[in-house]
Amino acid sequence: MSLKIYDWPTGPFPARVRIALAEKGLLEQVQFERINLWKGEHKTAEFKAKLSYSGTVPVLELEDGTIIAEVNAIITFLDNLDDDQSLTGRTPAQKGIILNMTRRAELEVQEVISTYFHNATPGLGPDVEIYQNKEWGLYQLAKGLRGLRHFDELLQKQPYVAGDEFSMADIALVGGMLFAAMIDVEVPSDLTALFAWYKRVQERPSVKQQIDRGFLDG
Numbered sequence: 001m002s003l004k005i006y007d008w009p010t011g012p013f014p015a016r017v018r019i020a021l022a023e024k025g026l027l028e029q030v031q032f033e034r035i036n037l038w039k040g041e042h043k044t045a046e047f048k049a050k051l052s053y054s055g056t057v058p059v060l061e062l063e064d065g066t067i068i069a070e071v072n073a074i075i076t077f078l079d080n081l082d083d084d085q086s087l088t089g090r091t092p093a094q095k096g097i098i099l100n101m102t103r104r105a106e107l108e109v110q111e112v113i114s115t116y117f118h119n120a121t122p123g124l125g126p127d128v129e130i131y132q133n134k135e136w137g138l139y140q141l142a143k144g145l146r147g148l149r150h151f152d153e154l155l156q157k158q159p160y161v162a163g164d165e166f167s168m169a170d171i172a173l174v175g176g177m178l179f180a181a182m183i184d185v186e187v188p189s190d191l192t193a194l195f196a197w198y199k200r201v202q203e204r205p206s207v208k209q210q211i212d213r214g215f216l217d218g
């Protein structure tokens with residue numbers, strides 16, 4: 001099976017798919033095509049018509065041309081290629097809890113830090129950031145810091161974001177931590193359970209290799 005993924009190689013959202021690919025042993029079966037976000041290649045009419053209505057990456061293209069263009073959807077597809085849905089859940093309850101916590105990590109951390117990046121910093125540059133609202137961006141950053149504190153409290157009581165095992169939900173929170181690191185958002189040092197979790201998940205080569213990749217500028 002050959003898969004094609006359009007992404008920015010070190011972007012925090014694409015990193016989540018790359019972690020899942022590594023977890024499933026599929027990294028070698030993927031052809032990656034770099035989409036330069038700083039040049040707005042993800043915002044062209046052609047890209048949005050063919051690949052991503054939202055104008056975002058990553059986008060997965062299957063051999064038959066099928067397009068899947070949301071991180072969680074891509075990971076769900078990958079996790080269902082074999083008979084062990086370790087990332088998205090093996091039972092109905094696990095599937096519900098993992099998706100619940102994945103969305104919470106997105107809505108309370110990664111997406112709000114991304115909104116801060118695009119609104120209250122130069123972001124991808126004036127040619128791409130055609131609308132910015134600095135006040136809204138700062139408001140979302142404060143929400144993201146509250147979100148990180150919430151996950152610190154959660155991780156004082158359980159080893160992983162959705163419970164006792166590593167899952168797609170942990171990958172989502174790793175995405176939030178990567179986004180924070182990429183734009184120098186300081187994670188408060190008193191979030192010791194969060195940092196302990198981050199150290200724990202970095203024991204997985206799939207996660208460590210993404211964190212060690214650093215970030216490319218446009």
Ligand SMILES: N[C@@H](CCC(=O)N[C@@H](CS(=O)(=O)O)C(=O)NCC(=O)O)C(=O)O
Binds near residue numbers: 010011012124
């Ligand atoms: N809802 C999308 C969000 C994807 C997303 O925001 N991707 C970023 C990539 S990166 O910033 O993590 O590298 C993007 O395309 N950003 C470009 C933009 O928002 O203009 C998903 O979950 O896949």
